[in-house]
Amino acid sequence: MIDLSRIVKRSRAAARSSRPVARGGLLAAAALFLGVFCWQTGNAQDGGNGVRNADHYFRQVQFRRGDFNIDGNVDVSDALGIFNHLFLGGAGTPCENAADSNKDVSIDLTDGVYILGYLFMGGSPPPAPGATECGVELTENALPCESYDACAGDLPLITHVLNRITFGPTEELLTRIQTRSDLLEYIEEQLDFPSDYVQAVDEPELHELIEQLEIGSVPQGPFRNQLMLIERLKGMLVLDAVYSRWQLLHKLSVFWNNHFHTEVGTLRQNFFSRGGRGGSASRANEALFAAMDSDGSNSIDEAEWTSVQQEHPGLAPWNAFRRITEDGQVSLEEFIDQRNIAWWKYARVQEQRAVAASMEQREYDYFRRNAFGNFADLLEGSAKSVAQVIYLNNYENVVSAPNENYAREYLELFSLGVDHVYTQRDIEELAKVFTGWNAGWQLRSLYDATDVLFIGHPEGQNFPLNTRENGGDVFNFPDMRFWSDEDYTWGFHFGNPGRPRRGQPPPSGDGHHSSRKDLFLPLYGGVDSLGNPISPLLSVRIPANESDQTTVSAMSEFDNVLETTVSLRDCAKFISTKLINLLVTDDLGALDKTYGMPAELQAIFDSVDLNDDGRLDSDEWAEPTPDLPNGRPPTVFEELDTDADGLLATLEDQEPDILLDAIAAWYFSGGNIREVLRAILFSDEFLSLKFYRAKVKDPFEAVVSTLRALDVRMNGQNLFGMVSDIEAAGMEQFQFADPTGESEMGFDWMHTVGLLERLKFFNRVANPPQPRDSRGNWNPRDLMNRWRLTSDEFVADYFSLLLFGGDVLEAQKVLAKESYARGNNPENRMRYAVSYLLSLPPFQKQ
Amino acid sequence: MNIHTRSVNRRRFLKAGALTFGALGMGSIAPFLQKSLAGDLPPGKKLLFIFLRGAMDAVQAVIPYGDQGQGSAKSYAQARPNIGIARADAHALSNFCSLNPALQGDGEADPKVLDIFNGDVDARGANLAFLHRIGYRNQNRSHFSSQQFWENGIPGNVKLEEGVFNRYITSYLDEERPLQAATLSGNQVVLMKGETLIPVISDVNSLQLADNVQLGTFPTADNPLGTGLKGAYGQAGYNQGVKYNRKTYDTGVALLNNLQFFQDNVLNRPYFPAVDARPYFDAIGNNGFRSNIRDSARLLKQIDDIQIVGCNQGGYDTHGGEDTRFPALMRDLGLALTGLYHDLADIWDDVLVVTMSEFGRTSQENGNRGTDHGEASLCFAMGGAVNGGVYNCSRNNWDNGDLFSTSNGRYVAHRSDYRNVYNEILSRHLGDPDEQMNSIIPNYDNLVNSDRNGYFDPLNFISA
Structure with missing residues (x-):
């Protein structure tokens, strides 16, 4: 599928002509006899701004040192080959660096001797990368290597991984990450996002750009410029994704923001058109x-x-x-x-829009800060984010008639997955737990500091939320509060824990449901995603509470539910599955399943397999079985029946290895996302080409990967143009209509209107038909000069490497060259070719 | 039940023909065969569906005032003290039920759904039906799942991304019809997903690329490279084993064919809605919905062979503030229906407009002027073939207390299966000469034969 030879084999006539040509064997032999043992063939005078392997642009050829005849092995034939070349006029080698066995930057007698010493006399092995491992030259002072086919190179794997854990390869990254070990190092580095990260300090240039565009900062005064309008927040997401070195973090931030989706329009409408309750x-x-x-x-x-x-x-x-x-x-x-x-x-x-966008930004900041943290913190942060409390109506959830909206989505979308473990009854019970939750603002001068209603009011006592990762420190307050100016504080708050008391005016809110609440009881008939009844050990029983009507008491009910939720296997499974969809594949059926079925599961399978034929049909599935809930729901049957043949074979009950590893990581770390990511990213399946280019880029990824590859300069105008291009292609971050958030499945992103709008975007950026279209703020001249991209061949080769890791159909490359010919000057020709290359099918994949 | 192994009918070989490779001249079926394979579909029949996303509150749209309550089951007025509509304010459809007032108004740009229902607009007669209490057994109350079931036609199967209408198109794919179906939306809907690649169009007028982009030509035997974008997407040498590769290339081919088709056949024919339709279209408040409805009408009128057009109206998840949000949604829907009624007059006998929604809502209002997820849904159906009237909402079929008739006493129980509605739309209106319904709606024959509850009794809103 990948023609590796093409990646390393290209030759570049222009570069070669400017380079000192390696001298022939006769000359070397003459020099030898003249006592000049060393001669240099180095390319120190070569152009390319100090980049050694100009032939391969930013990629270096991998080789084994000592392998003069480039047959993949270092053996006696290499020593003989060197002697033959030096003294008898034998053929040279296209990889002189490989022939330089002792790494003294020359090919001479000592190289042959060195090999013989290594092979037969117990001498040292050739210096890095050594005789057995493929690797690249790590020093500046080395001989060139034109090509070395015996080492395939790690470019396809590097391209694959960068496509998944970043928003797309750049020349800089592909220069830095040359080998598999560089790649592993990079993954570790990405996971090692510093918890004390401050953009202004750690990424000052990005921070400055965001400041320049007046996005990302809380405006002073009452919405002078509507600074927080949602378009600016979307623009900030683009900038972070394009420029930040913490690519995986931003990938996850966008993911969480989408997982715990809130829609800014509904948010505004809910709160401002109807008011809080x-x-x-x-x-x-x-x-x-x-x-x-x-x-x-x-x-x-x-x-x-x-x-x-x-x-x-x-x-x-x-x-x-x-x-x-x-x-x-x-x-x-x-x-x-x-x-x-x-x-x-x-x-x-x-002004209302600005406030609603501000709520979204506070929420997004929270997800970004906790993207690699503990899932319980993410779930709690979302539950108590002002945006979520308003969006899914929890602020209107009152005792007299509980609103089920948030309770349902808490279970269905945010933690367990559709119909897993919970039932309608659980939703009704959970809705009671959420009664009294609210969000609003309060005049600070009227704030009663003794009344602990606001979390983290600057003048009051912070509500002691449990942070699970930092040993129970007080919850980081600024994430939860979303607004505080001179006069007002906004925030999540708890309405009123109690019922009206005799002789006192009734509380204006309906307060909190003080009756008993029972969740996850086996008698509700809930089943997990494998069809098992839920264990009574996991039931949450919250007794009626008429006496202790404090906020702390009422809020502890949620703590109780939260703790159980994240300990449920289906929570670990649901979240891990979504992460696998994001990073590895959306086709779970294609993942390896070698671990076998756990014994307990096998026992359940056997007890349901009434006719013992090793398969379950839908009747057996629905049949009441001792110790199992009667009439297990057809939904679960359909879900397990991955080949949709109406039968469940034993294997279909198994879960993929990578998922089981992720679930295990969840358990061992108590739901730590960084550890779950580690399990996924260092798995053999992810670090292979099995799912190479098997996902479709969503519109955000398509736009951002283009901007990264071309290094397009951003300004206020073109940024907002690009935000609207993402929307036109069907993706409306912060404005998607359903609480499900945007899809992570490829089939949802490959349709005619989405592709049409992408094609328009690529052309606007690379080859704007209107000279004044600000999206076309890409300047190809630097690139042309740096790499001397002055022919159709060079342009096609360079971008083939950058955009496709060298893997593109030859026919498409030829067609790209034809596009090049449509321009009327070198720069214009390059624009035509690049617009075309970006429009090719493989660039729509990742 | 297994739709993946259903017998491959002969027409499916054509699936890539009309919509993807048709223009390449690469269709694998000889032209003289095409006619015979196309089946004897009734000529010119067309369907427009509008999916009301978020679960439209069925009993707030067509209100069963005749339900007096029974025991602990309340009447509509009792169950909805804050958001309920007084009977005097609603428009009586019968002595049992009435229409939401937002669907009919006196102003020039107010919807006229009651007038259409009564056949008072012109000589076309009463061609509007309200189908109440539509659903399926073991109703799922997740939006995602239930929409999936409504769209793929298989309650319980949340995964299958293959729609009933796509199966219909696939079954009756006809290479001589260049565009048999289209979705007017920013994204593809499951109803139209499947083996045949049905185009999605967000705005008909935006179906063009800049002049400096070369559409080019598809590869041919003489020129295996082709030229321009068609050359790139028409290549066959890619690795078909990689997920979504084929979909990506096919989508590109379909898109480029569509761009060409629209360039040659639609964009050069300016479209103006009928004069008496315009005020209604123009008054639709939601910009995207207005544009999609107008574009839908345009495609139905300008493309002779088009069969199915679909679009969405979102925002029906009225957990709160239903008293202000629902009327606005109903008004937009009413304006769309009224505008369509006028604009499609010339093709009225051939066209069917139908709405659907994943489920209804709780009969009891919640504490913040809203309703939560419920059960039975309501469909609107309008067109020359429709037998106007209110179905499943009369004294004969709605008992007192039925507002709370599900076993948990919270929702309206369904009386008719939604697949039954599909069957009348597809087999009686669009036509099913080859009797493919059992594969278009998987397991349909069994469902009908084993039905003991009348869920599959014909509604007859379209005559057999």
Whole structure:
């Protein structure tokens, strides 16, 4: 499938003509007799800005040292070959560096002698890369190596891995990572993302660029430029993905953001069009009303409002505010009406959009910071992120009529997978656990520091969340809070733990469900993804609680559920599966299954296999069986029946090795994502060519990989153009309509409209038909000069290496050269060719 | 039940012909055979489906006021004290049920769904049907799963990415029809996924590449390289064993064929909706939906041989704020239907417009003016062949308390299987001369034969 010879075999006439040609054997022999034992054939004078192997651009040829006749082995024929070449005019070698057995930067008698010493006298082996391992030259001072076919080179594997753990290879990366061991080192480095990373310090250039574009920073003052509009956040994702050295981290950040998806439009609509419900936001509102009502008339008029508004310019002006009343006097009832709440401060749609985008950014920052951390922290962070609390209606989840939306997705989308372990009954029970959760803002001056409602209010006590990775330190507060300006603090908060008490005004929220809540009970009939009934040991039983109605008590119910959730095997399996889909393949059926079926599973299989024919049919599956739930759901049967033949063979019950390894890593590390990633990325299956180019790039990956490969300079204009190109191709980060988030499956990204929009993008970047199209901010001249890319052959070869790891159909390469001919000057010709090469089928894959 | 091993019917050999390789002259079936293989489909029949994503609240759209409640099962008004619509505000469809008021208004640019239902718009008669209580056994309440089941036609199979309508097109693929189906959307929907590559179009007018991009020519025996993009995507030498390679190349070929087809046949024929349709189309609030509906009408009118066009309307997951969000959704849908009614007048007898949604919602409202995931769904069906009326929502078939008729007492139980609706659409409207329904809707014959509950009794909203 991969023509390796093409990768290393190319010759480049122009470069060769400028290089001192290796002298022939006669000359060498003459020199030898003249007592000149050494002569240099080095390419020190060669051009290429110090890059040694100009013939191969940024790739070096791998070889074995001592293998003069390049047959793959170092043996006596190599020593004889050297002598023959030196003294009898025998043929030279296309890899002089390999012939330089003792690495003294010359080919002479001592090289032959060295080989003989190594082979027969117990002498030292040839210096790196040695006689047995393929490797590249690691020093500047070495002889050239034109080609060495006996070492295939690791380019295909490197391309494969870079396509998966980064947003695409660059010349810089392909220069740096020459061998498999370089590659392993790079994976380790990527996993070793420093926990104290600060972009401004660690990646100042990227930070500066983001600052220049005025994205990524919290604006001073009340939304002066709508700085946080969602387009800017999307732009920041592009910049991070293109430029950051922490590629795997960003890949995972985008993944988590998508896994725990929140949709910014619904977020804005939920909160601002309808207002929050209940909770302490309303209580603050009552206090605010009282503070504003300076004449104690139980209504606020224009003068009262204006006077407060002058002190708090973030508040909507009276004209905007006035719409909630008909008579010009705002009553308490009108003031605290949930549908009006948001109008006090954010009357303009632009401001609301800015706030909603800000919520998204806070959430995204959290995922980025915890991308390699503990899954429990990610799940908890998402559950309590303001964006999520509002998006899936948890802020409206009230005792009198619980809202099941978040509870369902918590189980279905965020932790266990569709219909695994949980049932409708679990959803209803879990919805009760979430009652009283809320998000909102509060006037800081009215904040009662003794009332622990806000997590991490700057003036209050931080809520003691459990962080699982850092030994129980207080949760890193700024991730959870999403807004705090001079006057207001926004955040997740818990509405009201208690019921109304006699003699006191009723709490404005419905508070928390104090009745008992039972989850994951076997009697609900839930089954795991293998069809097993769930163990009673995993049931969560939360007793009724009428006495201890504190926030801490109510929140501990969630801790209880969270702890059980992440300990369920299906949680480990679901998340690991999604990571495998992301990094390895979306075709789980193609993964190796050699570990065999665990004994306990085999026992279950046998007990269900009523006719003992070694296969289960759907009737057997549905048949009530002792110790197993009656009528196991057909959904699970269909899921297990990977070949869809209506029968479950034993093997179909098995899970892939790589998944089992990932689940094991999850268990041993307590759900640590870095360890799960390690299990996947260092697996034999990932580090092979089995899934080489077997995934489809999504539009974000297609755009970003192009920008990385071409090193396109970004500015505000072209960045937003590219964001809209990603959307046109069908991917709307932060704005995807369903809570499922965008798909990770290739079949969802390869369709005609997606491909059409990609083709448009490639052409806009590489060969803009409109000279003023800012996306075409790619300057090919540097590249042309650096590598002297002045012919169709050179351009096709260089980009074939960069974009395809050298693996592209010869016919397509010929067609690319024809495209080159369509231009009317060298730069223009290169633009035509590159636009065409980017449009080729293999570039749509990863 | 195994759709992968169903007998390969002869027409499937043509699958790459019409939609992908048709223009290459590489079709493997001799022209004289093509006609005989194409089956005797009724000429010119067309379908437009609109998938209402997010689970449309069926009992809020067509409201069963006649259900007085029974025991602990409440009536509509009792179950929905905050978001319920007063009977006086709704439009009576019968003495049992009424239409959501947002579907009919007096203004010039208000929807006129009631008028269409009553046959009051023009001489076409009453060609609008509401199919209540549509669903399937063991209803799944996950959006993802249930949409998957509605689209692939196999309840329980969450994985199969192959749609009922794609199977139909594949079964009746006809090389002489250059474009038999299209999805108007930013992404492909499962209903249209499958063996035949059906194009997705986000905007008809955007179906072109810049002038400096060379579409070129596909490889031929004389010129095995071809030229331009067609040359690149028409290559056959790639490794077919690598996942998605074939899909990538086929998609490219289909796209390039489509670009050529639209360049030659559609984009050079400007489209203006019928004058009396325009106010309704223009008033649709959601930009994407408006554009997709107009484009759908355009394809149905401008491409003679097109059979199935599909699009989506999203946003129906009304867990909260349904009192403000649902009317806006209904209004957009009503405007779309009214606009289509006028714009498709010339082909009315041949066209069928149908909506579907993955499930209905809880009959009881929740605590924040919303509803949660429920069970039975509602379909709208409109077109010259439709027997107008309200199905499964009358005193004869809806008992008091049926708003809470599922075993857990929370949802409206279904009475008709959704595959039954597909059957009437496909076999009675589009036509199924070769009796392929058992493979288009897997296991259909068995389902019908073993049905003891009337789930597969014909609804007859389209006459046999």
